[in-house]
Amino acid sequence: MYSDSPENSTARVPDPVSFVIKISDLHFSYPGKRQPTVLNIPAWQVARGDRVFLKGPSGSGKSTLLNLLAGILVANQGRIEILGQDIAALSAHKRDRFRAAHIGIVFQQFNLIPYLSVLDNIRLAAHFGKKHITGLDLMAKQLFEALGLDHTLITKKASNLSVGQQQRVAIARALINAPEILIVDEPTSALDSDIRDAFMKILMEIGQIQGNTLIFVSHDTALTPHFHHVVNLAEINLAGGNQYVS
Numbered sequence: 001m002y003s004d005s006p007e008n009s010t011a012r013v014p015d016p017v018s019f020v021i022k023i024s025d026l027h028f029s030y031p032g033k034r035q036p037t038v039l040n041i042p043a044w045q046v047a048r049g050d051r052v053f054l055k056g057p058s059g060s061g062k063s064t065l066l067n068l069l070a071g072i073l074v075a076n077q078g079r080i081e082i083l084g085q086d087i088a089a090l091s092a093h094k095r096d097r098f099r100a101a102h103i104g105i106v107f108q109q110f111n112l113i114p115y116l117s118v119l120d121n122i123r124l125a126a127h128f129g130k131k132h133i134t135g136l137d138l139m140a141k142q143l144f145e146a147l148g149l150d151h152t153l154i155t156k157k158a159s160n161l162s163v164g165q166q167q168r169v170a171i172a173r174a175l176i177n178a179p180e181i182l183i184v185d186e187p188t189s190a191l192d193s194d195i196r197d198a199f200m201k202i203l204m205e206i207g208q209i210q211g212n213t214l215i216f217v218s219h220d221t222a223l224t225p226h227f228h229h230v231v232n233l234a235e236i237n238l239a240g241g242n243q244y245v246s
């Protein structure tokens with residue numbers, strides 16, 4: 001992953017043998033006649049441990065790319081290797097298992113199960129991740145503490161939490177399996193600036209401890225100092241329709 005911003009002095013030199021994401025000749029369009037090509041990425045790699053800030057205009061395909069990396073969408077053409085695994089070569093079921101075991105995802109809309117308690121939301125992620133984490137509840141509590149969440153929230157229904165609290169629970173859920181790759185889509189859009197800064201600090205600290213690779217999509221360029229690389233999707237994507245400058 002070489003698209004560094006020149007001002008970013010913390011950019012890491014990638015070790016070619018340790019790419020955790022490798023894309024070649026990727027083409028994607030949504031199903032249906034006359035759908036435009038959203039992504040045409042000849043090549044892109046991300047090295048282990050990198051923190052990548054992915055930006056681009058609204059509609060440029062950032063969320064689509066995240067969904068492809070997570071194996072939620074499958075490319076029409078080309079190859080996406082995640083941790084050496086060709087993601088499209090897996091059956092849908094195995095892809096789900098692979099995602100649960102190796103990739104933590106925090107989407108804009110959090111996707112917590114509203115009628116389950118916070119703890120059960122987190123337990124469910126651990127169950128699907130098949131990591132058999134001993135002391136799971138204790139680890140959930142530790143993550144809660146690290147994320148600045150009051151431990152009394154853990155027994156509440158997810159739907160009874162504020163947006164900012166749900167955001168942090170979604171991060172705790174994504175981190176419970178200590179995933180090698182953490183994919184985060186616009187997590188700070190609903191947070192005020194104080195909470196946003198605390199949230200970013202915590203995300204980076206936990207990432208350091210867990211040693212994960214972070215792909216983080218945001219329109220908020222004030223956050224870029226937290227990252228090793230800033231990638232404008234337009235620099236790697238040759239398809240460029242349907243974009244709106246926000």
Ligand SMILES: Nc1ncnc2c1ncn2[C@@H]1O[C@H](COP(=O)(O)OP(=O)(O)OP(=O)(O)O)[C@@H](O)[C@H]1O
Nearest residue numbers: 030038056057058059060061062063064065241242
């Ligand atoms: N399910 C879908 N079916 C058809 N087209 C879609 C679908 N989801 C997204 N698109 C289209 O694909 C393009 C890329 O959308 P995407 O959501 O990936 O962009 P984005 O860069 O994440 O935008 P934003 O910054 O607004 O979240 C857009 O033109 C969008 O309209």
